[in-house]
Amino acid sequence: MYHKTTSYRIFSVFNNVILTLVSILCLLPLYHLLMVSLSSTAPANAGLVTFWPIGFTLEAYAKTFNNVNFLNSLWVSVQRTVLGTGLALVVNTIAAYALSKETRVFRARNIYLWYFVVTMLFSGGLIPGYILILKLGLMNNLLALILPGLVAVFNIILLLNFFRGVPRDLEEAAFIDGAGHFRTFISIYLPVSLPVIATVSLFMMVGHWNAYFDGIIYIRDAEKLPLATFMQTIIVQADMSKLDPSAVANLSQRTIRASQIFISALPILLVYPFLQRFFVTGIVVGAVKE
Amino acid sequence: MGANTVQQGNPVKPKRVKNKKSYKQPWILHFMVLPAAIMVFIFAYIPMSGVLMAFQDYKPALGFFDSPWVGLKHFRYMWENEYFLQITYNTLFFAISKMVMNLVIPFFFALLLNEVRKMALKRTIQTLVYLPHFLSWVTLSGILIDILAQTGLMNQFLTSVFGIKPIFFLGDGGWFRFTVIFSDVWKEFGFNMIIFLAALSGINPALYEAAEVDGAGRWKQTLYITIPSLIPIAIVIATLALGNVLNANFDQIFNLYSPLIYQQGDIIDTFVYREGLLSGQFSFATAVNLFKSFISLILIVISYRLAYRFAGYRIF
Numbered sequence: 001m002y003h004k005t006t007s008y009r010i011f012s013v014f015n016n017v018i019l020t021l022v023s024i025l026c027l028l029p030l031y032h033l034l035m036v037s038l039s040s041t042a043p044a045n046a047g048l049v050t051f052w053p054i055g056f057t058l059e060a061y062a063k064t065f066n067n068v069n070f071l072n073s074l075w076v077s078v079q080r081t082v083l084g085t086g087l088a089l090v091v092n093t094i095a096a097y098a099l100s101k102e103t104r105v106f107r108a109r110n111i112y113l114w115y116f117v118v119t120m121l122f123s124g125g126l127i128p129g130y131i132l133i134l135k136l137g138l139m140n141n142l143l144a145l146i147l148p149g150l151v152a153v154f155n156i157i158l159l160l161n162f163f164r165g166v167p168r169d170l171e172e173a174a175f176i177d178g179a180g181h182f183r184t185f186i187s188i189y190l191p192v193s194l195p196v197i198a199t200v201s202l203f204m205m206v207g208h209w210n211a212y213f214d215g216i217i218y219i220r221d222a223e224k225l226p227l228a229t230f231m232q233t234i235i236v237q238a239d240m241s242k243l244d245p246s247a248v249a250n251l252s253q254r255t256i257r258a259s260q261i262f263i264s265a266l267p268i269l270l271v272y273p274f275l276q277r278f279f280v281t282g283i284v285v286g287a288v289k290e
Numbered sequence: 291m292g293a294n295t296v297q298q299g300n301p302v303k304p305k306r307v308k309n310k311k312s313y314k315q316p317w318i319l320h321f322m323v324l325p326a327a328i329m330v331f332i333f334a335y336i337p338m339s340g341v342l343m344a345f346q347d348y349k350p351a352l353g354f355f356d357s358p359w360v361g362l363k364h365f366r367y368m369w370e371n372e373y374f375l376q377i378t379y380n381t382l383f384f385a386i387s388k389m390v391m392n393l394v395i396p397f398f399f400a401l402l403l404n405e406v407r408k409m410a411l412k413r414t415i416q417t418l419v420y421l422p423h424f425l426s427w428v429t430l431s432g433i434l435i436d437i438l439a440q441t442g443l444m445n446q447f448l449t450s451v452f453g454i455k456p457i458f459f460l461g462d463g464g465w466f467r468f469t470v471i472f473s474d475v476w477k478e479f480g481f482n483m484i485i486f487l488a489a490l491s492g493i494n495p496a497l498y499e500a501a502e503v504d505g506a507g508r509w510k511q512t513l514y515i516t517i518p519s520l521i522p523i524a525i526v527i528a529t530l531a532l533g534n535v536l537n538a539n540f541d542q543i544f545n546l547y548s549p550l551i552y553q554q555g556d557i558i559d560t561f562v563y564r565e566g567l568l569s570g571q572f573s574f575a576t577a578v579n580l581f582k583s584f585i586s587l588i589l590i591v592i593s594y595r596l597a598y599r600f601a602g603y604r605i606f
Contacts, residue, residue, distance in 0.1 A: 029437055092326065127340070130566075131350075132337050258436065268425060
């Protein structure tokens with residue numbers, strides 16, 4: 001057996017060590033930031049903090065949570081994520097259910113499918129989209145952040161590929177028991193499709209939470225800015241410190257900025273470990289087929 | 291109208307008839323697609339018709355119908371603009387470098403991870419390397435700006451270990467390119483690995499058993515079984531990436547760049563944003579974007595055809 005040979009054992013030890021180091025490297029930047037945010041201002045600005053807080057204090061977090069703009073944006077982002085994901089989930093799953101039917105059952109299926117897929121291939125782009133939102137009067141409105149991306153064709157395809165794998169017998173049993181399409185969808189398809197639905201929800205949630213650009217172009221009022229956009233303005237405004245090392249003025253904000261960045265990433269860090277076991281199966285089913 | 295009236299001769303199976311009918315009611319299916327279809331019409335098809343403004347001198351006050359038509363004026367201006375060549379080059383440079391790196395490195399790491407025998411360790415490594423994929427470029431650029439600053443962690447490390455002068459990672463054109471490519475690989479390699487891992491788990495164990503009987507060691511097995519089994523999926527990924535060659539990741543560049551390195555860092559998408567929304571040149575920006583979309587469309591169609599021909603790949 002190969003894994004009993006000496007050379008394979010040596011390789012194995014090296015391999016494990018290297019991969020462990022690489023995976024730590026993926027976490028390290030975030031960890032460093034956390035340590036900066038937990039340190040007191042002076043050592044943080046002097047760049048003394050590496051992997052352990054110096055002069056441990058929660059002051060930066062206290063200041064962040066006293067910042068009205070930050071809290072407002074946090075709330076906008078929560079609303080956006082919950083509403084956007086919920087609505088999109090309903091619209092996309094029912095569409096995917098219908099599109100997962102064979103042409104024999106749903107004759108217009110292929111027409112619809114192409115109608116959706118074309119939007120993956122070609123889009124009007126930034127400016128016409130912007131003008132549409134302007135004309136619809138959705139400027140400065142939460143809906144401008146939710147509606148344009150509501151239908152995610154890629155997610156529909158992921159879902160419909162999964163739905164197609166649902167055993168035909170289950171569906172037929174439901175029809176024989178008198179269920180219609182809606183009933184079958186809710187009581188048969190949804191429960192057996194949990195992995196892919198978890199995957200798609202995770203994608204949507206992360207997408208909404210991280211989206212900042214639509215906030216820049218569609219939202220004017222500070223109190224309506226989603227958190228990611230708020231963070232983006234902070235980072236861009238603090239841009240000078242990266243260009244000019246002598247611009248120390250902004251540096252006093254370093255611990256606060258670190259705490260804000262960390263808090264804005266926190267929900268993802270919390271949700272992700274629970275859902276990631278689903279998305280491996282979810283994506284694989286959607287992407288790799290026999 | 292009960293089912294009994296339809297099938298009077300066979301009253302034993304009335305239910306079945308009713309259900310056959312409900313199964314065949316396509317209007318319910320139409321109704322289920324409808325919300326998505328309407329949203330796509332409004333937010334994807336209406337803006338598509340908006341690309342016509344690339345052939346106009348669009349003035350918001352005049353609107354779509356009264357703005358004067360100018361033919362190919364904006365496209366000609368685009369071609370005579372030397373800066374346009376520069377940003378096209380930048381876009382291709384970023385996209386192609388990332389494409390190669392994002393194929394080779396995940397491939398390599400999937401092979402290494404496949405050799406980890408302790409399941410707990412394997413799971414932990416996977417969880418950690420996927421993580422950066424889920425953080426936004428806003429968050430990551432916040433972190434990168436902090437770490438790569440001249441007094442940041444990275445420069446401290448380089449100075450103390452190698453004794454070199456601080457590097458201007460985000461302010462120097464050459465280093466900026468390096469930073470963009472490297473940070474993208476760092477963010478995405480774990481996630482890009484998933485498909486390779488899936489393909490690995492699909493390899494028939496009997497192949498390995500047979501190889502072992504024939505006396506092949508682990509290295510030979512990797513060389514003659516594992517790698518050849520991954521090549522088809524690598525080809526699919528590479529061909530599909532072709533369709534993306536004009537997308538160099540707006541989010542990343544937009545959050546990392548600054549006027550200092552526009553020359554080396556600007557890509558088509560960031561240029562469209564600045565020209566269009568910041569300078570208000572709606573028509574010109576739309577023309578640039580239309581050009582990009584058109585080329586992309588052709589590339590996507592070609593890449594999907596190739597993927598289908600080489601590996602039988604279909605999206606649905």
